[in-house]
Amino acid sequence: xxxxxxxxxxxxxxxxxxxxxxxxxxxxxxxxxxxxxxxxxxxxxxxxxxxxxxxxxxxxxxxxxxxxxxxxxxxxxxxxxxxxxxxxxxxxxxxxxxxxxxxxxxxxxxxxxxxxxxxxxxxxxxxxxxxxxxxxxxxxxxxxxxxxxxxxxxxxxxxxxxxxxxxxxxxxxxxxxxxxxxxxxxxxxxxxxxxxxxxxxxxxxxxxxxxxxxxxxxxxxxxxxxxxxxxxxxxxxxxxxxxxxxxxxxxxxxxxxxxxxxxxxxxxxxxxxxxxxxxxxxxxxxxxxxxxxxxxxxxxxxxxxxxxxxxxxxxxxxxxxxxxxxxxxxxxxxxxxxxxxxxxxxxxxxxxxxxxxxxxxxxxxxxxxxxxxxxxxxxxxxxxxxxxxxxxxxxxxxxxxxxxxxxxxxxxxxxxxxxxxxx
Amino acid sequence: xxxxxxxxxxxxxxxxxxxxxxxxxxxxxxxxxxxxxxxxxxxxxxxxxxxxxxxxxxxxxxxxxxxxxxxxxxxxxxxxxxxxxxxxxxxxxxxxxxxxxxxxxxxxxxxxxxxxxxxxxxxxxxxxxxxxxxxxxxxxxxxxxxxxxxxxxxxxxxxxxxxxxxxxxxxxxxxxxxxxxxxxxxxxxxxxxxxxxxxxxxxxxxxxxxxxxxxxxxxxxxxxxxxxxxxxxxxxxxxxxxxxxxxxxxxxxx
Ligand SMILES: Nc1ncnc2c1ncn2[C@@H]1O[C@H](COP(=O)(O)OP(=O)(O)OP(=O)(O)O)[C@@H](O)[C@H]1O
Ligand SMILES: [Mg+2]
Numbered sequence: 001x002x003x004x005x006x007x008x009x010x011x012x013x014x015x016x017x018x019x020x021x022x023x024x025x026x027x028x029x030x031x032x033x034x035x036x037x038x039x040x041x042x043x044x045x046x047x048x049x050x051x052x053x054x055x056x057x058x059x060x061x062x063x064x065x066x067x068x069x070x071x072x073x074x075x076x077x078x079x080x081x082x083x084x085x086x087x088x089x090x091x092x093x094x095x096x097x098x099x100x101x102x103x104x105x106x107x108x109x110x111x112x113x114x115x116x117x118x119x120x121x122x123x124x125x126x127x128x129x130x131x132x133x134x135x136x137x138x139x140x141x142x143x144x145x146x147x148x149x150x151x152x153x154x155x156x157x158x159x160x161x162x163x164x165x166x167x168x169x170x171x172x173x174x175x176x177x178x179x180x181x182x183x184x185x186x187x188x189x190x191x192x193x194x195x196x197x198x199x200x201x202x203x204x205x206x207x208x209x210x211x212x213x214x215x216x217x218x219x220x221x222x223x224x225x226x227x228x229x230x231x232x233x234x235x236x237x238x239x240x241x242x243x244x245x246x247x248x249x250x251x252x253x254x255x256x257x258x259x260x261x262x263x264x265x266x267x268x269x270x271x272x273x274x275x276x277x278x279x280x281x282x283x284x285x286x287x288x289x290x291x292x293x294x295x296x297x298x299x300x301x302x303x304x305x306x307x308x309x310x311x312x313x314x315x316x317x318x319x320x321x322x323x324x325x326x327x328x329x330x331x332x333x334x335x336x337x338x339x340x341x342x343x344x345x346x347x348x349x350x351x352x353x354x355x356x357x358x359x360x361x362x363x364x365x366x367x368x369x370x371x372x373x374x375x376x377x378x379x380x381x382x383x384x385x386x387x388x389x390x391x392x393x394x395x396x397x398x399x400x401x402x403x404x405x406x407x408x409x410x411x412x413x414x415x416x417x418x419x420x421x422x423x
Numbered sequence: 424x425x426x427x428x429x430x431x432x433x434x435x436x437x438x439x440x441x442x443x444x445x446x447x448x449x450x451x452x453x454x455x456x457x458x459x460x461x462x463x464x465x466x467x468x469x470x471x472x473x474x475x476x477x478x479x480x481x482x483x484x485x486x487x488x489x490x491x492x493x494x495x496x497x498x499x500x501x502x503x504x505x506x507x508x509x510x511x512x513x514x515x516x517x518x519x520x521x522x523x524x525x526x527x528x529x530x531x532x533x534x535x536x537x538x539x540x541x542x543x544x545x546x547x548x549x550x551x552x553x554x555x556x557x558x559x560x561x562x563x564x565x566x567x568x569x570x571x572x573x574x575x576x577x578x579x580x581x582x583x584x585x586x587x588x589x590x591x592x593x594x595x596x597x598x599x600x601x602x603x604x605x606x607x608x609x610x611x612x613x614x615x616x617x618x619x620x621x622x623x624x625x626x627x628x629x630x631x632x633x634x635x636x637x638x639x640x641x642x643x644x645x646x647x648x649x650x651x652x653x654x655x656x657x658x659x660x661x662x663x664x665x666x667x668x669x670x671x672x673x674x675x676x677x
Contacts, residue, residue, distance in 0.1 A: 367511040371525035372499035385515030417540035
């Protein structure tokens, strides 16, 4: 307990030290927001052991380490973006740049959605927010090529915390494909605290991918907050592989009727990794559909947590919500805490959920072996198949193929022959 | 080729096979018939190496080798193929990817070089024609969403590609329309050769019009109670199984 308090103070002291430099980024209004968030963090503190939201996710490993923010002149190094060309009217730039150049555009949105008043780590991120990516796609504009956002820690980031903050604004009927990539070196203990806010305007479409391949000692806590407008469409695929301690949160809110939300995820963990996925879909309006499929593969002493909340508000009639969590436990010591949490206050709705936890299917194993495939290969093939069920849904070919290739390689399976098959 | 002597097998505490004796020579086609639950699939499963069953007595020799000692994949590599009564769906792996892994595992075992993409494709195309298999099914995940008939046809397609020495077909004819039945029969008949053997498990005489068996056996409560030529199938079709009851009556009722 004393340790936790002390750690809170480490973060607050860092804020005081860096305050002046932070204030230089953006308008006074933004800085007031930072200060309010820092003050809020001081009040909230780290989540306590009785906090239901953190019940299965031990915070002690994180609280034990006095992470310090990266030096201010380095803050820009950790993130970059790639896009072949930017259509007219579209803005893709660093958040720090946007804070100066596009203040009027970002101020009505930045930190308005991700709830720093309730969530201590969002509060921290908001207090330190300065660097990340800002994306603005005006109404009616379609970005054909995917936009890649890369967040990476370096060799000298041992003991450091990165606060990545991104804001994505989509005007009416616009479209974008976003690929967020998190990576870092092995044997380096850093903390990546990322908050992404996405506003999907009416009729707009976002195809979002998050690839988390942090180093093996990394702490990774990411919160994605999505506001889905009228008849808008948001689809997310989150692939989690790296890190020793990982918490992903996605909160999606339907802000009007007719929206669609897909949340798919694949998490692979072994050794002593902790991977926690918390999702919340808030059906606040009628006639919206959400589909969620999270699949996990846990080996060694890995610990998985899945919590899927679905709120269906009183007037959200004709809601169609489906949630599935499937976990493959490859060893006796791997564990999963999986919990669907449906709160339904409307009566004319279709909501289903299901969670399965199991080993590889014995009948499928026998089927493969009866065709001559050896025990180890059959096992690997079924693990691949289980994971590929998520990967094959990825629309960005380069991302999908790379993930498939590395999945096959990791399981000692031959490559798929080009052009011969689509599955 | 296959010699089964006094084979007993059980699941948990239930004895299902209770002394099977059967010899199948190279070049022969044997049909096994019998009521639901008589143990036909159990026998097929024991031969292919399904581990839900415990063999408590007896032995099985395949080309003189003790079959029961081998893992399922070793049996497959030695040339045993089981067409499943209920083929398994494997979402996430395409039919061709799976088959290529199987073919190459078997080729490796036989000391042959593994097929590359082009050689494999050639083999697949040739067998596809033989079985009238839709190319679309090849690209799809193994059996996922296949109709009942498509699954059965896929089993025969796999058999054709894997080129086994002993093929055991467990009710491959059930649920097939007449064209599919002919396609299956064509596939099986194409496999017929002096150094191969086939065991066909079926409830219907109909299939045996297309795949004419050398021997027909009736399995009842875990034993073969009658064997005969192809006329036996016709007789069963007419008379059912009741008349054979006497031959399995036990000295003491269980
Ligand atoms: N895994 C198992 N657990 C319990 N009982 C089993 C198992 N497998 C088979 N049995 C039982 O063994 C008996 C024989 O089953 P089997 O599947 O071999 O019959 P079959 O002759 O193939 O029947 P059908 O014509 O219906 O396919 C049945 O009574 C069945 O319920
Ligand atoms: Mg059967």
